Each structure stands twice: as C-alpha cells, then as structure tokens.
Amino acid sequence: MSTSLLAAEDPRHARAWLRQQGRPARTSLLRAAALTVLDAVPAVGFAAGLAWAISSFDRGPTAMAPGLALALVSLGTRGLLAGHALMAGGRAAGEVKASVRASVLESLFRGRPVPLATAMEGVEALDGRYARFEPARVSASVTPLLMIGVTAVASPVASGILLFTLIPFALGMALAGAAAAGESRRQFAALSRLSGLFIDRVRALPAVLAFQAEARVARDVAVASDELQRRTARVLRVAFASSAVLEFFSALSVALVALYCGFNLLRLLPFPVPETLDLGRAFFVLALAPEVYAPLRRLAAAYHDRQAAEAAQHALEHALPAASLEPAGAQTALGERPPALHFEAVTVRYGSSPPAVVGFDLEIRPGQTVVLTGASGSGKSSLLHALLGLAPVTEGRILVDGRPLSELDALAGSVAWASQAPVILPGTLGDNIAVADRAACRRRLMAAAAAAGLSGNLDRLLDERGGGLSGGEIRRLGLARALLKAAPLLLLDEPTADLDRDSERALIDVIRRAAAGRTTLIATHSAAVAAIADRVVRL
Numbered sequence: 001m002s003t004s005l006l007a008a009e010d011p012r013h014a015r016a017w018l019r020q021q022g023r024p025a026r027t028s029l030l031r032a033a034a035l036t037v038l039d040a041v042p043a044v045g046f047a048a049g050l051a052w053a054i055s056s057f058d059r060g061p062t063a064m065a066p067g068l069a070l071a072l073v074s075l076g077t078r079g080l081l082a083g084h085a086l087m088a089g090g091r092a093a094g095e096v097k098a099s100v101r102a103s104v105l106e107s108l109f110r111g112r113p114v115p116l117a118t119a120m121e122g123v124e125a126l127d128g129r130y131a132r133f134e135p136a137r138v139s140a141s142v143t144p145l146l147m148i149g150v151t152a153v154a155s156p157v158a159s160g161i162l163l164f165t166l167i168p169f170a171l172g173m174a175l176a177g178a179a180a181a182g183e184s185r186r187q188f189a190a191l192s193r194l195s196g197l198f199i200d201r202v203r204a205l206p207a208v209l210a211f212q213a214e215a216r217v218a219r220d221v222a223v224a225s226d227e228l229q230r231r232t233a234r235v236l237r238v239a240f241a242s243s244a245v246l247e248f249f250s251a252l253s254v255a256l257v258a259l260y261c262g263f264n265l266l267r268l269l270p271f272p273v274p275e276t277l278d279l280g281r282a283f284f285v286l287a288l289a290p291e292v293y294a295p296l297r298r299l300a301a302a303y304h305d306r307q308a309a310e311a312a313q314h315a316l317e318h319a320l321p322a323a324s325l326e327p328a329g330a331q332t333a334l335g336e337r338p339p340a341l342h343f344e345a346v347t348v349r350y351g352s353s354p355p356a357v358v359g360f361d362l363e364i365r366p367g368q369t370v371v372l373t374g375a376s377g378s379g380k381s382s383l384l385h386a387l388l389g390l391a392p393v394t395e396g397r398i399l400v401d402g403r404p405l406s407e408l409d410a411l412a413g414s415v416a417w418a419s420q421a422p423v424i425l426p427g428t429l430g431d432n433i434a435v436a437d438r439a440a441c442r443r444r445l446m447a448a449a450a451a452a453g454l455s456g457n458l459d460r461l462l463d464e465r466g467g468g469l470s471g472g473e474i475r476r477l478g479l480a481r482a483l484l485k486a487a488p489l490l491l492l493d494e495p496t497a498d499l500d501r502d503s504e505r506a507l508i509d510v511i512r513r514a515a516a517g518r519t520t521l522i523a524t525h526s527a528a529v530a531a532i533a534d535r536v537v538r539l
C-alpha cells in the first residue's frame with residue numbers, strides 16, 4: 001500500500017464501510033452493547049451494598065449482612081454479565097468476519113488478485129472492532145453520565161468534580177486516538193508490504209536460486225520485517241503513552257473525589273459546600289467514582305482495535321469491489337442459457353509429473369448431462385478442475401459456447417460447483433451455504449440444505465476445519481451450495497461418494513431435478529448416477 005493511497009483514505013468513509021459490514025451481525029452487536037451497558041446496574045448495587053454495610057458497622061455484623069449480601073450478589077452478576085457480553089461480542093465479530101471472508105473468497109474465485117495480507121490479516125484485523133470496541137463505545141457514551149447522575153443523588157458536589165475531570169480525560173482520549181490512527185495505518189501498510197514481498201520471492205524461488213540472489217532476497221525480507229518491527233513498536237509506544245495519560249487523569253479524578261469526601265466527613269473543607277456527607281454516602285460516592293472512568297478506560301484499551309480495523313478497511317474494500325457484493329448470479333460470464341462445452345485435445349499436467357489427462361476430446365451440447373467415469377486417478381476431477389481454471393491445461397483448449405476459457409472473465413460466477421473437498425469458512429452452516437448466492441433468503445438456504453440431505457440447525461457454528469460436520473456432511477454442504485446457485489453450468493465431483501444406497505437414490509433424484517435446464521458434468525464411480533446421464537464418457 002503506498003503512502004499516497006494511505007493519504008487518500010477517508011476515516012469517515014472507512015467507518016461507514018465498517019458499519020455496513022456490521023449489519024449482518026446487528027443482533028449480536030446490540031446484545032453485546034446492551035450487556036455491557038447493563039453492567040452499570042450491579043456496579044451501583046455493589047457500591048450501595050458496601051456503603052450500606054459500612055454505615056451499619058457500629059450496629060454489628062447482623063446489621064451489616066444485607067449490605068454485604070447485596071455487594072456479593074452484585075459482584076457475581078457483574079461477572080456473569082461481563083462473561084455474556086464477551087461471548088456476544090465474540091459472536092458478532094465472528095459473524096462479521098465470516099461474511100467479509102466469504103466476500104473475499106468470492107472475489108478470489110472471480111479471478112481478482114487479492115493480496116494474502118488482506119485475505120488473512122485484513123479480515124482478522126476486524127475482530128477487535130466488533131468484539132470489543134463497538135460494545136465499549138456504546139457503554140462509554142452512556143455509562144459515565146449515568147454514574148455521574150447516580151452519584152449526584154448522594155453528593156452533587158462529587159458528581160460535579162467527576163463531570164469536570166471528564167473533560168481533560170475525553171480530550172486526552174481524542175488526542176491519543178488521532179496519534180494512534182496514523183501509526184496503525186502505517187503498521188498495516190508495512191505488514192502488507194512484508195507479506196507481498198515474501199509471497200513474491202517464494203514464487204520466484206527457482207529464479208532466485210538460478211541467479212544466486214539468495215543473499216539479496218534475504219536482505220530485502222529482513223529490511224521489510226525490520227520496518228514492520230519499527231512500526232509495531234511505534235504503535236505500542238503510542239498505546240502505552242496514551243494509556244498512561246488516561247490512567248493519570250482517572251487516578252487524579254478519583255483522588256480529588258476521595259479528598260473532597262474525606263475533608264467533608266471531617267468538616268475540614270476550606271470552602272462552603274451545600275451538603276454534609278455521612279460515612280455511607282461518602283463511601284457510596286467513593287466506590288462509584290472509578291466506575292465513571294471504567295467504561296472510558298475500556299474504550300481506550302479497545303481503541304487500538306478500531307484503528308487496526310480502519311487500517312485494514314481500505315485494503316479490504318479494494319479487494320471487494322461493489323460488484324462482488326452483489327448476488328453471485330448478477331455477474332455471470334455466460335448469461336442464463338446453458339452453455340455448450342468443447343474439450344479439444346486437452347492435456348492436463350501437474351508440474352513435471354506424467355500427464356493426468358492426455359488429448360481428451362468431448363463435445364457437450366447445451367443442457368446435456370454428461371457423466372465422466374473411470375478408474376480412480378484416471379483424471380475425472382482434473383477435467384472438472386481444468387474447466388474451472390484450477391488445473392493446468394498444457395495442451396489443447398476448452399471452449400465454452402465457442403469461446404476459449406482464457407477469454408471468459410468470471411466464469412466461476414456462471415458455475416454451480418460441488419467439489420470433493422469444499423472450502424469451509426468460519427461461520428454458521430447457513431453462511432457457508434450462502435457463499436454460493438449471498439442474496440439467498442433463509443427459506444432457499446433451508447431448501448438447498450434439505451435437498452442435499454443436510455439436516456439440523458442452519459445456525460450452528462462451523463470452524464474452517466468443518467467442526468461439527470462429518471466428511472459426508474461436508475460433501476453435502478458442497479452439493480447444497482451447487483443446488484442453491486442458479487447457474488447455467490453444473491459441475492459435480494463424486495456427489496454420492498460414501499453414501500448408502502437409499503441416501504444415494506434420494507440424492508440422485510435431487511441431482512436429476514437440479515440438472516434440468518443446465519449443462520451438467522458429473523465425475524462419478526456410481527452406476528446409479530451414470531444412469532441419469534444423457535451420455536457416459538469412460539476415461
């Protein structure tokens with residue numbers, strides 16, 4: 001990322017973009033914010049309980065017990081609320097990341113070159129903004145004033161002190177935030193540079209070795225990683241300095257309140273005040289004072305998360321052009337009619353190994369269903385992959401509606417594809433099916449899942465290893481994606497592998513219906529699947 005690009009970034013635009021990405025996770029975000037704000041209630045309960053117990057001290061332990069009980073219950077409630085808020089924030093961040101990651105993947109499948117740092121670290125950089133910063137922001141804008149209001153009931157003067165010291169605190173936060181923003185952006189740029197350079201040099205390794213340029217390349221990587229180290233150290237320095245300033249102001253404010261309460265209790269104040277505190281009220285105010293600053297300190301601690309997300313935003317938005325956020329069906333290379341396919345003397349060869357497929361010829365008419373069958377390793381999957389540009393065609397060519405593959409942009413947008421090992425994204429099962437058509441409503445997602453034989457809750461969470469899904473279910477997930485996508489070309493790789501006879505029969509019916517009106521190519525060992533084909537080609 002160049003400096004000029006960085007300068008061109010508009011923080012307001014970045015924030016609007018990030019807000020928009022948060023929409024799919026609105027419920028979880030609201031829940032996390034509500035739980036964080038709700039923490040104010042047991043905080044007041046805790047202060048009131050302690051004050052109650054202290055003011056009953058001279059009447060013995062029995063008189064103190066209700067106050068202590070209130071303090072203990074409040075403390076427990078705070079722990080519970082904090083735990084639930086943390087989980088809701090984590091869930092919100094997970095939902096946002098899953099949705100952005102799916103869009104990045106879609107961009108990649110459409111042939112857009114997305115830098116590795118953007119796809120990996122860029123998406124991860126969003127985590128803290130939604131998990132921690134967003135709930136902290138809401139709580140910081142509500143809770144301090146709420147606490148000052150509650151303090152005013154016990155001591156208007158103490159609440160005035162708190163309100164007054166809030167001003168330099170907020171000013172300090174704004175200054176620290178502005179300083180951290182630039183440093184975070186420069187750190188992300190250094191990170192992008194290092195990963196880009198590293199990937200580039202690894203790709204060019206044979207050339208590097210041939211020209212004996214190892215030392216120079218190692219030097220380049222070392223310089224880029226030193227730069228990243230320097231930038232990271234600067235970000236940390238700003239973060240430490242700003243948190244020291246904020247801690248100072250909050251300690252100063254609590255000290256002022258403590259001083260005031262102490263002198264008021266001892267009646268030693270050198271100026272007149274319109275209130276006389278007793279021990280209970282003074283203690284209540286003292287216990288609440290740190291709570292005024294707690295949400296702001298939480299916000300300051302999470303501020304770096306917001307900067308990190310904003311620093312990554314530009315690269316992410318660049319990787320996801322507006323068009324890629326449209327439903328998949330909106331951007332197709334073929335239109336809606338089923339295409340004709342023509343394999344002309346196609347040879348697929350991986351690196352220097354013997355060719356997987358040699359001189360393969362096949363003509364498929366629009367709307368035909370063709371099954372590729374043959375022994376394991378005969379090259380069925382390789383032919384499907386070649387059509388998708390995922391396997392190297394070293395000789396011959398593939399024509400789609402008479403046009404060579406190389407001339408077709410974004411063919412992936414026109415293909416409904418169920419591979420043997422579908423990519424799983426972190427998110428819910430529903431999110432994972434929706435990768436095939438991001439505009440699909442819940443009813444269509446459920447219909448696709450049911451047709452592919454995926455039972456159970458669409459909202460269950462999966463990790464990138466397919467946590468919670470068996471091998472067969474992962475395959476069915478791929479099929480559900482293919483069934484969901486209304487693309488004119490349907491490619492299925494071993495759709496019924498590992499299924500018992502009844503399940504296979506049910507699925508074949510689904511495949512037959514899905515293939516109607518589309519050009520369909522299926523790689524399979526199954527004679528039952530082959531039976532639905534217009535043509536069976538043996539490799």
Ligand SMILES: Nc1ncnc2c1ncn2[C@@H]1O[C@H](COP(=O)(O)OP(=O)(O)OP(=O)(O)O)[C@@H](O)[C@H]1O
Nearest residue numbers: 350353356374375376377378379380381382383523
């Ligand atoms: N990415 C790859 N890199 C190197 N070799 C590969 C790759 N993919 C496939 N091959 C090789 O190409 C040959 C054909 O494999 P392919 O998966 O296309 O066969 P297949 O007929 O689909 O097999 P199966 O029925 O077991 O799925 C095999 O020898 C395989 O090892």
